[in-house]
Amino acid sequence: MxxxxxxxxxxxxxxxxxxxxxxxxxxxxxxxxxxxxxxxxxxxxxxxxxxxxxxxxxxxxxxxxxxxxxxxxxxxxxxxxxxxxxxxxxxxxxxxxxxxxxxxxxxxxxxxxxxxxxxxxxxxxxxxxxxxxxxxxxxxxxIRVSHPDNGALMVVASKSHRDQATDDYIAKYAVKDMTSAGSSLKFCLVATGEADLYPRLGRTMEWDTAAGHAVLKGAGGEVVRFDNHEPLTYGKPIYENPFFIAYAPGVELKSA
The missing domain is CATH 3.30.540.10 (Fructose-1,6-Bisphosphatase, subunit A, domain 1)
Structure with missing residues (x-):
């Protein structure tokens, strides 16, 4: 591979x-x-x-x-x-x-x-x-995820697919700094500790996320569904994802 x-x-x-x-x-x-x-x-x-x-x-x-x-x-x-x-x-x-x-x-x-x-x-x-x-x-x-400070989180969001719903959700957190990145690099920035949180409120497919998800998981991170915070799984119909949140454990996730 x-x-x-x-x-x-x-x-x-x-x-x-x-x-x-x-x-x-x-x-x-x-x-x-x-x-x-x-x-x-x-x-x-x-x-x-x-x-x-x-x-x-x-x-x-x-x-x-x-x-x-x-x-x-x-x-x-x-x-x-x-x-x-x-x-x-x-x-x-x-x-x-x-x-x-x-x-x-x-x-x-x-x-x-x-x-x-x-x-x-x-x-x-x-x-x-x-x-x-x-x-x-x-x-x-x-590589290893960060030990997040919930009073000063580092957030990464999509460069090409940013919208008001994403900004509204990020506003629920105490954010120290925010960066934009394209593609599955966002998962990797959380995996290396360069970011603590990556919310995705938009359509993605499993081929967009599976590799980054594996890398993040191997670095101690997690990826959950946005709606119920249950683990994001793969092999869904037509390989389509729901909205999701990728994060370093320790981030206090906010509800939708």
């Missing part, structure tokens, strides 16, 4: 660094680029070869959205396409392995930011630094 994420990231950056690239609109009016499709083809083929008996679900392969299994791999080959199109750098490659509703392994790679996060065999999460080589893992630093 790590190797495929790096290879897909390299392909994405080739297109990102070009003078121009094609952008089209999908049926839901969300953008799709040749980078999404190239990364999807690379990751899908690689996962199916490495895990021939495991269902592979990806954003760009609509036929996979109607399939289901108790164990599956789920990928968003380019999460944060709007950030990619605007050349803002906050896009990621997400690959996760889900077992019985829980993302147990995950890789989040932000090629433009040169940040790589993933879960190890024991489930603990690390950030790999330095020059990333597909076949030779570099220096890995264990």
């Amino acid at each position: 790590r190797r495929l994420a790096i290879e897909a990231g390299d392909r994405i950056m080739e297109i990102y660094d070009a003078d121009d690239f094609e952008v089209r609109s999908k049926s839901d009016d969300s953008p799709v680029t040749e980078a999404d499709e190239a990364a999807d083809a690379l990751i899908s083929a690689g996962l199916k070869k490495a895990f021939p008996d495991v269902l592979v679900v990806t954003e760009e392969q609509a036929d996979s959205h109607s399939e289901s299994a108790s164990e599956f791999l789920i990928a968003d080959p380019l999460d944060g396409t709007k950030e990619f199109v605007k050349r803002r750098g906050d896009f990621t490659v997400n690959i996760a392995y889900v077992v019985d509703g829980t993302p147990v392994r995950g890789v989040v790679y932000a090629p433009a930011r040169k940040r790589m996060f993933y879960t190890m065999e024991d489930g603990a999460s690390v950030e790999e630094t330095g020059d990333l080589h597909p076949d030779m893992p570099g220096h890995c630093t264990p």
